[in-house]
Amino acid sequence: MRAKQRDKDSDRITIIDIGKEAGVSYATVSRVINNKGNVNTDARERVLRAMTQLGYVANVQARSLAGGRSYVVGLLVQDLGTGYIGEIIRGIDDELAKAQYNLMLFTTHRRKVKESLFVTNLTKGSADGLLLVLPRNAEAYLESLRRRGFPYVLIDHQGIDELGPSVGASNWQGAFDATSYLIKLGHRRIGFITGTLELGCSQKRLEGYKAALRANDLAIDPTLIQEGDFYQPSGYKGAIELLKISQRPTAIFASNDSMAFGVMEAVREQGLSIPNDVSIIGFDDVPQAANVHPRLTTVRQPLEQMGRVATTMLLETINNPERPPEKLELATELIIGGTCQAPRSV
Amino acid sequence: MRAKQRDKDSDRITIIDIGKEAGVSYATVSRVINNKGNVNTDARERVLRAMTQLGYVANVQARSLAGGRSYVVGLLVQDLGTGYIGEIIRGIDDELAKAQYNLMLFTTHRRKVKESLFVTNLTKGSADGLLLVLPRNAEAYLESLRRRGFPYVLIDHQGIDELGPSVGASNWQGAFDATSYLIKLGHRRIGFITGTLELGCSQKRLEGYKAALRANDLAIDPTLIQEGDFYQPSGYKGAIELLKISQRPTAIFASNDSMAFGVMEAVREQGLSIPNDVSIIGFDDVPQAANVHPRLTTVRQPLEQMGRVATTMLLETINNPERPPEKLELATELIIGGTCQAPRSV
DNA sequence: AATTCTCGTGCAAACGTTTGCAGCAAATAT
DNA sequence: ATATTTGCTGCAAACGTTTGCACGAGAATT
Numbered sequence: 001m002r003a004k005q006r007d008k009d010s011d012r013i014t015i016i017d018i019g020k021e022a023g024v025s026y027a028t029v030s031r032v033i034n035n036k037g038n039v040n041t042d043a044r045e046r047v048l049r050a051m052t053q054l055g056y057v058a059n060v061q062a063r064s065l066a067g068g069r070s071y072v073v074g075l076l077v078q079d080l081g082t083g084y085i086g087e088i089i090r091g092i093d094d095e096l097a098k099a100q101y102n103l104m105l106f107t108t109h110r111r112k113v114k115e116s117l118f119v120t121n122l123t124k125g126s127a128d129g130l131l132l133v134l135p136r137n138a139e140a141y142l143e144s145l146r147r148r149g150f151p152y153v154l155i156d157h158q159g160i161d162e163l164g165p166s167v168g169a170s171n172w173q174g175a176f177d178a179t180s181y182l183i184k185l186g187h188r189r190i191g192f193i194t195g196t197l198e199l200g201c202s203q204k205r206l207e208g209y210k211a212a213l214r215a216n217d218l219a220i221d222p223t224l225i226q227e228g229d230f231y232q233p234s235g236y237k238g239a240i241e242l243l244k245i246s247q248r249p250t251a252i253f254a255s256n257d258s259m260a261f262g263v264m265e266a267v268r269e270q271g272l273s274i275p276n277d278v279s280i281i282g283f284d285d286v287p288q289a290a291n292v293h294p295r296l297t298t299v300r301q302p303l304e305q306m307g308r309v310a311t312t313m314l315l316e317t318i319n320n321p322e323r324p325p326e327k328l329e330l331a332t333e334l335i336i337g338g339t340c341q342a343p344r345s346v
Numbered sequence: 347m348r349a350k351q352r353d354k355d356s357d358r359i360t361i362i363d364i365g366k367e368a369g370v371s372y373a374t375v376s377r378v379i380n381n382k383g384n385v386n387t388d389a390r391e392r393v394l395r396a397m398t399q400l401g402y403v404a405n406v407q408a409r410s411l412a413g414g415r416s417y418v419v420g421l422l423v424q425d426l427g428t429g430y431i432g433e434i435i436r437g438i439d440d441e442l443a444k445a446q447y448n449l450m451l452f453t454t455h456r457r458k459v460k461e462s463l464f465v466t467n468l469t470k471g472s473a474d475g476l477l478l479v480l481p482r483n484a485e486a487y488l489e490s491l492r493r494r495g496f497p498y499v500l501i502d503h504q505g506i507d508e509l510g511p512s513v514g515a516s517n518w519q520g521a522f523d524a525t526s527y528l529i530k531l532g533h534r535r536i537g538f539i540t541g542t543l544e545l546g547c548s549q550k551r552l553e554g555y556k557a558a559l560r561a562n563d564l565a566i567d568p569t570l571i572q573e574g575d576f577y578q579p580s581g582y583k584g585a586i587e588l589l590k591i592s593q594r595p596t597a598i599f600a601s602n603d604s605m606a607f608g609v610m611e612a613v614r615e616q617g618l619s620i621p622n623d624v625s626i627i628g629f630d631d632v633p634q635a636a637n638v639h640p641r642l643t644t645v646r647q648p649l650e651q652m653g654r655v656a657t658t659m660l661l662e663t664i665n666n667p668e669r670p671p672e673k674l675e676l677a678t679e680l681i682i683g684g685t686c687q688a689p690r691s692v
Numbered sequence: 693a694a695t696t697c698t699c700g701t702g703c704a705a706a707c708g709t710t711t712g713c714a715g716c717a718a719a720t721a722t
Numbered sequence: 723a724t725a726t727t728t729g730c731t732g733c734a735a736a737c738g739t740t741t742g743c744a745c746g747a748g749a750a751t752t
Contacts, residue, residue, distance in 0.1 A: 012470070014738055025702045030740060037741085038699055057470045061407040061416065062738030065707045070407065072450075080432035081633055089426055093453050097460075102472070104418075105451040107439050114443075124358070124403045125708095126448070232637040265639045268614060287427055291578040293611045360708055371732045376710060383711085384729055408708030411737045471738095 013054045021050035033058070034068070064125065073314060074104045074127040076118060078134060082230075082258055083286035084303065088133060088155060091307025099315050101128075112137040123150050129314045131155060134199065151317040153310045158200035165317065165325040167310040171201045174299035174332030175208025175253075176215075178281050181334055182251045183216045186342040187279065191249035193228040193238040193259050202230075205255050205283065224249055228259050235259025239266035243278075250343035251279035257286045257298055264292065264339070279340035294338025302330050359400045367396035379404070380414070410471065419660060420450045420473040422464060424480060428576075428604055429632035430649065434479060434501065437653025445661050447474075458483035469496050475660045477501060480545065497663040499656045504546035511663065511671040513656040517547045520645040520678030521554025521599075522561075524627050527680055528597045529562045532688040533625065537595035539574040539584040539605050548576075551601050551629065570595055574605050581605025585612035589624075596689035597625035603632045603644055610638065610685070625686035640684025648676050 015033070019026040024043050031037045032047040039047075050056075064070035075092060077085050089103075096103055104127060106118040115137040122130060129151035132138065138157065145152050146164060154166035182190050192209050195202035210220050223245060226238035235254050239262065242249055252267075254260040260282030267278045274280055274294065282289060285300035309328060317323050361379070365372040370389050377383045378393040385393075396402075410416035421438060423431050442449055450473060452464040461483040468476060475497035478484065484503065491498050492510060500512035528536050538555050541548030556566050569591060572584035581600050585608065588595055598613075600606040606628030613624045620626055620640065628635060631646035655674060663669050 012738090016738080026739085027702060027704095027741080028700085031701090034740075037701090040700060043700085057467065059411070059471050059738050061411040061471055062707090063740075065405070065407040065411055065709085065737090066739040066741085067707065068740060075451075080426055080435055081429055083427055086426035089453070090455075102467075103451050105421075105449050107435070109436075121403060121448075125405050125407055232634065236637070236639065262637065265637075269639050288578065291582070291608065291611075293582065293615050358708090362708080372709085373711080373732060373734095374730085377731090380710080383731090386730060389730085405708050408737090409710075411707090411739085412709040412711085413737065414710060 012059075013056045014059070015056075017054060018047060018050045018056055021054060022046040069128050069318075070126060071100060072102045072104050072127045073129045073131060073311075074106060074118070074122040075131045076106050076108060076115065076133065076135060078108055078110050078136070080107060083288055084256070084258075084284055085133065087286060087303035088307040091304035091309075092131060092311045093307075094304075095308045095311035095315070101315070108136075110136065112140070116140045119145070123148070129153075129318050131310055131314060132157065136198075149321055151314055151321065153314045153317070155306055155310045156201060158204060162327075163325065165313055165327065167306050167313065167328045167330065168201070169301040169306065169330050170332050171204035172208040172211070174283065174301070174334075175205040175255075176212045177208075177332070177334050178253055178283070178299050179209045179212035180216070182253065182279060182281065182340065183212065183218065185251075185279065185340060187249075187251040188218060188343075189221070189224065189247065189249040189251075191224045191226065191239075191242040191252040193226045193235055193242075193252065193254045193263070195228060195230045195255040195259075197227065202255060209253060228255060230256050230258060232258045232262040235262025236266045237262075239263040240270075243267070243270055243272070249278070251281070251340065253281045253283075255283050257282040257284040257289045257296060260296055260298065260339075261288070261292065264296075275339050275341040276344065279343070281340060285335050289335075289337070297337040297340045298335050300333045300335045302332075306330055358405075359402045360405070361402075363400060364393060364396045364402055367400060368392040415474050415664075416472060417446060418448045418450050418473045419475045419477060419657075420452060420464070420468040421477045422452050422454060422461065422479065422481060424456050424482070425453055429634055430602070430604075430630055431479065433632060433649035434653040437650035437655075438477060438657045439653075440650075441654045441657035441661070447661070454482075456482065458486070462486045465491070469494070475499075475664050477656055477660060478503065480547075482544075495667055497660055497667070499660045499663070501652055501656045502547060504550060508673075509671065511659055511673065513652050513659065513674045513676065514547070515647040515652065515676050516678050517550035518554040518557070520629065520647070520680075521551040521601075522558045523554075523678070523680050524599055524629070524645050525555045525558035526561070527682075528599065528625060528627065528686065529558065529564065531597075531625065531686060533595075533597040534564060534689075535567070535570065535593065535595040535597075537570045537572065537585075537588040537598040539572045539581055539588075539598065539600045539609070541574060541576045541601040541605075543573065548601060555599060574601060576602050576604060578604045578608040578611075581608025582612045583608070585609040586616075589613070589616055589618070595624070597627070597686065599627045599629075601629050603628040603630040603635045603642060606642055606644065606685075607634070607638065610642075621685050621687040622690065625689070627686060631681050635681075635683070643683040643686045644681050646679045646681045648678075652676055 015026040015029040018029045029047050031039050032044050108114045119141045131153055133155045156168050158168050194206050213220050226241055228234035228238050252263050254263050260280055263280050267274055272278055282296050282298035285298045289296040289298050361372040361375040364375045375393050377385050378390050454460045465487045477499055479501045502514050504514050540552050559566050572587055574580035574584050598609050600609050606626055609626050613620055618624055628642050628644035631644045635642040635644050
């Protein structure tokens with residue numbers, strides 16, 4: 001007996017229908033669809049024709065229940081507010097579409113409990129793999145994923161020694177380059193606003209900044225370093241503090257673009273001009289960075305590319321579970337906009 | 347024979363295991379889970395205990411295959427770049443989590459073909475319902491959804507006469523209020539930057555603006571109306587044009603916040619001060635509107651609330667398909683920030 | 693000419709649920 | 723005391739796939 005009365009005209013076509021139409025068994029249809037086993041060229045063609053003719057759409061539930069794929073990957077992010085995630089998702093999305101995969105989105109809103117909960121649910125059947133952007137509670141479940149051989153890829157998660165596959169960007173080098181650029185322009189007092197320091201990428205950026213100063217025999221002045229949290233208000237606040245200093249910095253390097261926008265606000269509000277009075281540099285190159293005036297000078301993280309590469313890696317792992325985990329660090333690039341110039345006083 | 351060798355320690359617990367543990371048949375377990383039919387209180391308790399003890403997680407595929415729910419709703423959006431969508435998703439997400447539902451995300455990147463494709467795929471089994479944010483190609487599939495009785499809710503889609511359920515905001519009233527506010531402050535020449543005019547909400551906002559002018563016996567000057575597309579650069583460009591006018595407007599009303607940010611940029615770049623020289627007002631009240639300085643005066647759309655309400659409506663329709671479609675228009679609210687004041691010359 | 697191999701195909705089991713139906717015991721009505 | 727209802731439970735079918743196994747026919751080997 002049917003468990004549920006199917007809507008009259010939800011014209012569900014199954015492989016059985018296709019089989020009948022093509023004059024083969026449904027098993028053969030399945031073989032054609034999955035390119036498994038040998039199928040007579042003639043029969044294969046009849047099947048394919050029947051499929052397009054009847055408008056066959058596979059039932060994902062049945063498929064994955066029977067041991068096939070669910071053709072879903074889960075994506076775990078903190079929130080969607082900033083352009084940062086949007087760019088990454090663009091890459092993921094695009095790459096998934098190519099492989100006919102679907103995306104299940106989970107936003108944790110930075111609540112750690114949610115994170116673990118999602119992961120267990122997802123990995124028990126709903127998804128074929130998992131993408132984790134900047135996870136905060138990774139230790140809680142990564143071990144279990146690894147043990148069970150469940151495919152996953154970390155995005156932008158430098159930090160805790162990690163055995164699994166991951167994709168990131170050259171945070172240290174990017175910060176080093178940006179700082180070096182400011183020094184080369186003639187800046188000597190360069191303010192720095194950090195990101196959330198519990199994240200690996202924030203640490204790396206701070207280290208890159210310091211390393212560049214040292215490489216140029218400049219002192220590291222702690223009063224020039226403000227702690228931020230990657231959100232715009234903390235950039236604003238940090239800049240206000242930095243501009244209060246008697247011998248105020250001639251340049252400010254914010255650990256991401258959102259905070260750099262906050263810095264721009266603060267500088268202008270103080271009646272100072274960008275870049276005449278203060279040079280500003282950001283990190284990420286989110287789309288909005290190209291929309292402000294003057295265009296923000298920033299360290300481009302290939303965000304879309306990161307999403308893309310991570311997805312490719314994940315899909316490859318799904319297709320070949322034996323694939324050894326790979327750790328990729330994509331290169332950042334200094335994008336010269338209009339927010340930096342040589343300091344006046346030089 | 348097993349179709350697929352299950353990973354050794356992917357300790358999958360089924361209702362059969364629960365049944366054994368609790369000393370009842372698996373059918374009874376199912377009844378407990380779904381709260382269907384009568385189950386002895388004692389047995390029910392044993393089952394529940396066994397479930398928590400063994401850590402049961404339902405297999406969604408099997409469940410929906412057997413005619414139950416998939417506990418997934420699909421969400422169709424254009425892109426994730428702006429805070430606008432992020433806010434809506436926050437509401438959706440939250441409401442879904444409460445009902446133990448999952449979110450499948452589809453970004454169309456404004457390509458209409460993708461839109462229809464997603465919809466057919468989703469509705470053939472993967473999802474229990476569909477949320478559509480600002481769809482562009484709705485005519486192509488809405489009719490079919492309605493006919494098949496597939497639950498869906500439109501978000502922020504005013505426009506084409508629509509029989510189905512939808513949630514929007516009072517675009518006309520919001521624009522009317524904002525314009526009236528500027529007029530009350532003493533502004534007589536008020537620039538307006540439209541959104542994408544093919545969208546219903548853009549039309550309504552434009553009409554609201556015009557209506558407010560008329561209500562105050564002010565002429566509608568077409569040179570004061572610039573066409574935009576909801577993205578920041580178009581706000582910048584529109585403002586540049588408006589500021590060129592010999593008798594330039596003393597206030598500019600942008601049809602959304604992104605464009606208002608562009609306007610702020612343009613105004614400052616021209617060496618003008620906000621709000622001394624030019625008052626600015628936006629629409630949406632995205633989080634960033636509170637982060638710029640001075641805080642943007644804007645018309646708040648209850649975005650999160652819209653997502654929340656739409657989700658509630660969708661879930662109700664899923665639970666009770668007979669539920670008559672409802673059309674909701676949530677009230678907007680004028681948020682007074684620091685970007686408006688009385689014009690100097692008055 | 694008899695044997696083995698390969699290729700193509702169909703049968704049927706399995707995946708983990710939901711739910712109609714039947715059965716049985718206890719409670720109620722006659 | 724018998725008949726009927728009611729409450730609870732189990733059985734088994736169905737959902738739409740994937741895939742191991744078996745079988746038959748022709749090709750290749752001996």
